[in-house]
Amino acid sequence: MQPILDNHLHLDPVNGRGADAVDDFANAGGTHLLVLNKPSWHLVGEVDGEDGFRETFDLTVEVTKRASEKLPGRAWPVLGVHPGLISQLLDRGYDPEAARDLMQTGLDVAGEYVADGTALAIKSGRPHYGVTDAVWEASNEVMCHAFAVGAERDCAVQLHTEGGDSFPDIAAWAADAGLPAERVVKHYSEGPIEGATASVISRKDELEAAAESSEPFLMETDFIDDPDRPGAVLGPKTVPRRMTWLREAGYDAAMEQAHVETPKSVYGIDTAATLD
Template sequence: MEDLGTPVLDNHLHLDPRHGRGIDAVEDFAHLGGTHLLVVNKPSWLLGVEPEKDDPRDDFRAVFEETLDAVSDADSVLRGRAWPVLGVHPGLVSKLVDDRGFTPEEARDTMQTGLDVAAEYVADDDCDALALKTGRPHYEVTDAVWEASNDVLKHGLALGAEGDCAVQLHTEGTDDLTEVAAWAEERGLAREKVVKHYALGRLKGPTPSVMSEKDRLLDAVENGAPFLMETDFVDDPDRPGAVLGPKTVPRRVRWLLEEGHEDAVRNAHVETPELVYGIDTEATLSE
């Protein structure tokens, strides 16, 4: 198992032991020097879960419990730690409205209930869930669906403020989310605790979780602001390696170190995880 001399955190990936590579992907990550993972639950429909309109709480619990099991398995492999990030994928709104006949308002209520359940796990000291996941579609939708999605996003920000936890966002591609950062602050959540997943190297407003492509990373390095690194590995056997494979973050960390960017590596893997999540990636290497 390679030791890169630093914690190495992948801030956003998925694990699917039932259908995908599961623990094998974690072993690949760890073998190249990866030490810490934030494991985000897969979209509910990809796990065969269809939340009901009247009482979807147990449906969402099934999704979250599967993620917790995957995190527990990952913990047994890593030199550091894995933590779950639990929430509702914003694409669910289209599954509910377009495929199942929900009104946008019914979809909004269902998804907000899912976030309520996720927040219960975050509040549970035995769970160690670090953050909530929410957002809005990254594709074109009707005005009614967009409004409902923004309501879901704002609800997630409010829950993050109540639980004093970070919120990871899945949104449209953009380098400016100052409006969303303002929504967070209006609800009592510091903007640095809002994280845009699949980010470019520069972002106005929240903290960027930068896709670990060299050009994006160099942009983040040059910018010098807090940032995280991720792969968004989807662990789908029909899409092997998508979006980036689990080996990517440790490989990019090695490359950054070889290029003399030690300060940037510390920024992404020690300082920003502490700023956003309150975790100490150095101390947890000894656990």
């Protein structure tokens, strides 16, 4: 059996299928998952302090444990603060600085879960939509705080950001914080990128571009587990099916890289050794 890792998938134990969605992934040949907590407002509503973040993270940790029981490999939680929370907080009357401080508190809490071995990595980012200069600056400060937490806790940081294929500012800020750029993972990449490790959305054109590049990359679906949008963004069967398609197209080395070598270098996990 070959390891098959979906690097970015959501399981919603409150509103969605939760761990039951993992059956589709496993039945298609999938072996390993990184489960990202959904935005806090989808799981627990308004968050104003540590307790709300802990409630969000605990829900994700528990559903990830149930997911692991369904896999020939295992699942790991990746916990953090969605960058869109800043807009939620502004709508509730926070100013950008207060929103920044609360989001940084959430990242500190996520770092505690990494420190005690409960979570594998953290997530952060900045808005992928238009915001004011003050919100952009506050969001970048949140993201830089995530890099500091990642360096302190010796873990990778997944990012939700605007699109693009070059992120020199992100690489520089991560380096300033003591976090190697390869341990910064750009979620929803559309091919190879500079300044971080690409987590490529598993559409055929994007995956072919990544496989042709010989640059390190990961594969993801960004499955959101929303009963009103079944299969969005991509369904949980997608990564196993795309891996089969890429192997048949001759990209065996790229698949070994995406599912064994890159997970080991970025996260320190051994997907081959953790197979039953």
